[in-house]
Structure formats: structure tokens, C-alpha cells
Amino acid sequence: MAWFKKEKTPIVSVEQKHVKTEGLWTKCASCKQIIWKKDLAANLNVCPKCNFHFKVGARERLEMLFDEGAYFELDADFASNDPLHFSDTKSYRARLKEAQKATGLKDAIITGDGKLGGRPTLIQAMEYRFIGGSMGAVVGEKICRAIELCIVRRSPLIIVSVSGGARMMEGAISLMQLAKISAGLGRLDDAKVPFISVLTDPTTGGVTASFAMLGDVNIAEPGALIGFAGPRVIEQTIRQKLPAGFQRSEFLLDHGMLDAIVHRKELRPFLIQSLNFMQAA
Amino acid sequence: MADPKDIYEQRESVEDLERQLTEIKKLSPGDESEREIALLQARIDRVKREVYSKLTPWQKVQLARHPKRPYTLDYIQDIFTDFIELHGDRRFADDHAVVCGMANFHGQPVMVLGQQKGRDTKQKIFRNFGQPKPEGYRKALRVMKIAEKFGRPIFCFVDVQGAYPGIDAEERGQAEAIAHNLREMSRLRVPIVVTITGEGGSGGALAIAVGDVVNMLEYSVYSVISPEGCASIMWRDAAHAETAASALRLTADDLKELGLIDTIIPEPEGGAHNNPKQMSESLDKQLQKDLEMLKRVPVDQLTDRRYEKFRRMGQFFEDASAHSAQSS
Ligand SMILES: [Zn+2]
Numbered sequence: 167m168a169w170f171k172k173e174k175t176p177i178v179s180v181e182q183k184h185v186k187t188e189g190l191w192t193k194c195a196s197c198k199q200i201i202w203k204k205d206l207a208a209n210l211n212v213c214p215k216c217n218f219h220f221k222v223g224a225r226e227r228l229e230m231l232f233d234e235g236a237y238f239e240l241d242a243d244f245a246s247n248d249p250l251h252f253s254d255t256k257s258y259r260a261r262l263k264e265a266q267k268a269t270g271l272k273d274a275i276i277t278g279d280g281k282l283g284g285r286p287t288l289i290q291a292m293e294y295r296f297i298g299g300s301m302g303a304v305v306g307e308k309i310c311r312a313i314e315l316c317i318v319r320r321s322p323l324i325i326v327s328v329s330g331g332a333r334m335m336e337g338a339i340s341l342m343q344l345a346k347i348s349a350g351l352g353r354l355d356d357a358k359v360p361f362i363s364v365l366t367d368p369t370t371g372g373v374t375a376s377f378a379m380l381g382d383v384n385i386a387e388p389g390a391l392i393g394f395a396g397p398r399v400i401e402q403t404i405r406q407k408l409p410a411g412f413q414r415s416e417f418l419l420d421h422g423m424l425d426a427i428v429h430r431k432e433l434r435p436f437l438i439q440s441l442n443f444m445q446a447a
Numbered sequence: 448m449a450d451p452k453d454i455y456e457q458r459e460s461v462e463d464l465e466r467q468l469t470e471i472k473k474l475s476p477g478d479e480s481e482r483e484i485a486l487l488q489a490r491i492d493r494v495k496r497e498v499y500s501k502l503t504p505w506q507k508v509q510l511a512r513h514p515k516r517p518y519t520l521d522y523i524q525d526i527f528t529d530f531i532e533l534h535g536d537r538r539f540a541d542d543h544a545v546v547c548g549m550a551n552f553h554g555q556p557v558m559v560l561g562q563q564k565g566r567d568t569k570q571k572i573f574r575n576f577g578q579p580k581p582e583g584y585r586k587a588l589r590v591m592k593i594a595e596k597f598g599r600p601i602f603c604f605v606d607v608q609g610a611y612p613g614i615d616a617e618e619r620g621q622a623e624a625i626a627h628n629l630r631e632m633s634r635l636r637v638p639i640v641v642t643i644t645g646e647g648g649s650g651g652a653l654a655i656a657v658g659d660v661v662n663m664l665e666y667s668v669y670s671v672i673s674p675e676g677c678a679s680i681m682w683r684d685a686a687h688a689e690t691a692a693s694a695l696r697l698t699a700d701d702l703k704e705l706g707l708i709d710t711i712i713p714e715p716e717g718g719a720h721n722n723p724k725q726m727s728e729s730l731d732k733q734l735q736k737d738l739e740m741l742k743r744v745p746v747d748q749l750t751d752r753r754y755e756k757f758r759r760m761g762q763f764f765e766d767a768s769a770h771s772a773q774s775s
Binding site for chain 2: 339353
């Protein structure tokens with residue numbers, strides 16, 4: 167059957183081709199234009215043609231925000247021990263392993279300790295590729311530890327959210343993280359230490375219904391999906407199509423739920439200026 | 448796939464057996480019938496035990512949602528006196544899915560509140576099936592702040608399928624309303640006693656459940672998502688709800704074992720709806736005990752204690768750096 171000798175075909179050729187085309191170009195999900203990945207990266211992963219904000223990984227996000235992109239990671243190795251022994255079509259343990267392998271992270275948030283505009287600041291960034299950025303006990307614990315450290319140091323906390331909400335595979339434990347983190351933020355508030363929440367696409371469910379909406383200032387990137395119930399669930403419940411732009415950043419701004427929509431390029435200066443207002447240098 | 452009706456059918460069979468027993472007892476006495484009576488009685492006891500003490504999580508979900516289950520206003524009427532309902536969130540509307548008010552609890556002024564479901568179709572619509580919109584959570588917090596101002600304890604009764612998935616609830620910021628409640632409840636300077644009476648449905652439940660003590664009725668459930676919701680996401684099929692109910696670990700026993708609640712309040716045989724008065728009496732006793740205990744805690748310690756209580760929840764992780772290779 168063979169038209170050519172198999173051994174002459176380089177084994178990696180197909181994969182390499184794939185990587186080459188996929189690697190150099192990407193198609194903008196909004197304006198459908200083909201963009202050079204290099205251009206996209208140089209533009210903070212924002213489409214140079216239509217300003218569509220592509221998702222950003224947690225590490226990339228911290229590098230984008232901290233002075234010189236430099237930070238120490240705290241609590242890097244906290245990993246879930248699957249308290250419910252949860253299994254659906256796949257076991258939670260297998261899902262965790264896959265996500266850890268794909269992202270190089272142990273769970274869906276990383277804590278960076280560094281400087282922002284010269285000011286010691288903790289920034290936490292969520293990772294959507296880790297089980298949809300879902301929040302379980304590890305995310306809850308890492309945020310609470312960050313809050314407690316910020317209270318002791320009197321240094322600001324910034325959390326960049328991207329999450330589908332509480333992590334189902336940890337059941338009621340993940341639900342209680344909402345209360346645990348919110349209680350911590352109550353203490354941070356009592357201590358008058360700044361907390362800024364940055365919501366990015368998408369931020370829904372228990373993350374929106376806890377820390378993401380509790381910033382002294384809540385800001386979002388343009389066009390981000392933000393809400394409690396997901397649009398599909400709402401559509402199924404009310405059996406009608408949702409209005410255009412529903413639950414997008416602009417919609418939330420209009421309804422008084424956000425302080426501002428901030429373009430990714432403006433994010434760092436916005437945060438620095440806000441912190442300058444909240445705290446003496 | 449077990450039908451939700453199973454539990455009621457099993458109870459039917461208990462009633463059948465009991466009817467048979469009465470029939471046999473009516474017959475003339477004799478060794479034969481006495482042995483039969485003893486056998487039948489043993490079988491009835493066994494079936495009852497099987498039905499009510501070995502309920503599956505899914506069967507407990509059915510009991511928690513039983514249409515005759517006592518609701519918040521039933522408990523308020525049974526346990527409290529001089530209830531005066533307080534309405535409205537002072538922002539937008541009065542949410543009928545949440546009832547709040549001042550009341551008297553064994554001689555002390557207290558604030559009571561909870562979600563309220565409806566019994567008939569008209570009431571169900573009036574109460575929005577017990578699903579609050581943002582104004583419901585905001586009303587609840589408003590009255591809790593009144594309680595705090597005047598140093599009165601708060602009793603919360605939780606029975607909600609989940610937050611309301613609707614356009615209006617999103618427009619008015621239900622996520623913000625829930626988040627705000629969670630933060631503020633955690634630092635209210637009065638005792639808060641929470642009881643999950645039926646369905647503890649995700650954020651809609653937690654929004655009034657950050658208490659010093661959290662109780663669950665024996666057949667109530669408390670979960671991050673409904674079994675149907677979980678099934679349709681994880682199995683892409685809501686028909687797997689029964690499996691999801693087990694996987695989610697949402698029963699009172701599960702929550703207790705995971706260290707997320709304090710006390711399980713036993714229900715009358717067959718569930719609270721089988722003997723609402725008895726249910727109210729047991730609940731009343733537990734609430735008195737909880738309040739007596741909390742009244743002895745100085746206010747400053749109270750909020751620290753509440754913070755620590757939630758802070759401890761979910762110590763279910765390992766520090767992988769201790770025993771695995773660095774990945775990068
Ligand atoms: Zn574009």
C-alpha cells in the first residue's frame with residue numbers, strides 16, 4: 167500500500183508543521199483577522215486591529231504587572247488532596263494531574279510578591295487553563311494567606327480574576343471558600359489596607375460572588391464576561407435569547423457594578439495611581 | 448436510575464405492611480397468628496429502618512425538597528412569638544422570597560430571617576419559588592444591621608434551591624449582593640445562629656449563612672451546586688443527578704464529617720413534614736442551647752471566633768514541595 171518508504175518520512179514533520187502554522191499566526195476571535203503572534207505578544211495579547219483582549223496566563227499576567235516583571239512566588243506548591251474522592255466521567259485526581267501538567271502550576275492561582283510602582287504589593291493571578299480557573303480549598307487558602315500577610319505588612323493586595331466559579335469537585339468545601347475569603351477581606355478592610363479587584367474574561371459564579379466584587383475598587387478589562395449565573399443557565403431558565411452585550415464589562419459598568427473598564431495597556435498605571443490615592447508612598 | 452418517587456413508594460409498602468398487621472391482629476389469637484404478627488412487625492421495623500435511616504443522598508435531596516416540608520414562616524410561627532415582619536431593601540424592592548422580622552425568643556428580642564418558598568402555585572409565584580433576587584440578600588443584611596445596632600441576636604433559616612438565574616437579578620448585581628453579605632455577616636457584632644432547614648443551595652444559601660453556629664436538619668442538604676446542575680455540567684446530562692448527589696457529598700452527615708457544620712438536628716421519623724410540631728420542638732431546643740452558649744462569648748471574641756471558624760474550613764491540601772520534584 168505504501169507509496170513511499172515509511173522510514174524516509176520524518177517522524178515529527180506533521181507535528182512540526184502544525185506547530186509552525188499555529189505557532190506563528192493566530193486568528194482574532196473578535197475581528198477574525200489573522201495576526202502575527204509576535205505582534206500580539208508585543209501588544210500584551212490585545213488584538214492590534216480591534217482591541218480584543220485575549221486571555222492571559224497567570225505567570226504572564228504577573229510579569230505584565232510587577233515592576234520589571236519581577237516577583238517571588240509564595241505558597242507555590244499547595245495542591246489539592248481531593249477531599250471528596252470526587253469522580254465524574256473522569257476522576258478529580260486525574261483532572262488535577264492533567265491541569266498541573268498543562269500549566270506547570272499546582273492549582274488555579276499564583277501569588278506574586280513584588281513591587282508595583284515601587285510599592286511592595288502582593289498580586290494574585292488566576293489561571294483559566296487550570297480547571298477553568300475554578301476555586302477550591304487551595305485557591306481559598308492561598309488568598310487568605312495573602313490577605314493575612316498584607317494585613318501584617320500593611321501592603322496592598324490585587325487579585326486578577328479569571329474563573330468559572332467554585333470548583334464542583336470539592337463540593338461544599340469550595341462553597342465555604344467564598345465565606346472564608348470574604349471574611350478575610352472584611353479584616354483587610356478593617357485594617358484599611360487597599361484591595362483592588364481586576365476582573366477579566368470570564369469571571370463568574372462564586373468568584374464574582376465573593377472577592378471579585380469586594381475590591382475597594384473593582385475594575386475590568388474590556389469585553390469580559392462577568393456575572394453570577396452563566397449565560398447558558400439563564401437562557402435555559404428564561405427560555406429566551408439574552409440581549410447583546412449582556413454580562414459584559416460595559417453592561418456591568420452601565421449598571422453600576424464596576425468602577426472602571428481599563429484597557430490592558432492602562433492597567434499598570436491605573437493600579438499604581440489608585441494605590442497612590444489609597445496609601446502614602 | 449432510581450426514581451425520586453421511590454422513597455414514597457417504599458413508604459407505601461410500610462403502610463401496606465401495617466395494614467396487613469392490623470388485619471391479622473383482628474383475627475382470633477393463636478400461636479400461628481402470634482408468630483406471624485412478630486414476623487410482620489420485625490419486617491415493618493426493618494423496612495422502616497432501611498427507608499429512613501439508610502436514605503441515599505438523592506433520597507435526602509427529595510426529602511429536603513418535599514412539598515410539605517416546613518418552611519421558614521412555619522418555624523417562625525412555632526418557635527417565636529410577636530413576629531413583626533420588616534420589608535424592603537431600601538434600594539429597589541421588597542423581595543418576597545426572603546422574610547425578615549423582629550420577634551421574641553423565650554423572652555428575648557431577636558431578629559429572624561430566612562428564605563420562604565410557596566405552597567400552592569399562586570404562593571410559589573409570589574415567593575419566586577423561594578429564590579431571592581439581589582434585593583432579598585440586601586434586605587436580609589439591612590435587618591441584620593438593625594439587630595447589630597441594638598445588640599440583638601440573629602437567627603437565619605436557610606432553604607433555597609439556589610440564586611436566581613435571571614436577567615434582572617444579574618442586572619442588579621446578585622454576585623455583589625451575595626459577596627457583600629458574606630463580608631458583612633462575618634463581622635456583625637451579635638450572635639448569629641444559622642440552620643439549614645431544607646435546601647442549602649450554593650451562594651443563595653451562604654449569603655445568609657455566615658454564622659457563629661451552623662446547624663443542619665437531618666435530611667437537609669448543603670451544596671455548591673444542585674445535583675442536576677452538576678450532572679448537566681460534568682456528565683452533560685441532568686439525568687445523572689442521582690450520581691452527582693452522591694459525588695457532591697451534600698448531606699448533613701457529609702458536611703459534619705468535613706467540619707463545615709456544627710450540629711445535625713434529628714428529624715421526626717420520615718422527615719420534618721411527618722411531624723412539624725416535633726421538628727419545631729427539637730429545633731427550638733437546639734436554638735436555645737446555641738444562643739445560651741453564644742451569649743457567654745464576649746463580643747470581641749465573637750467575631751474572632753466566627754472568623755477562625757470559617758478560616759479553618761478546607762484545610763484539604765498538601766504542600767507538594769515537601770515530597771515531589773520541582774516542576775520547573
Ligand atoms: Zn481583533
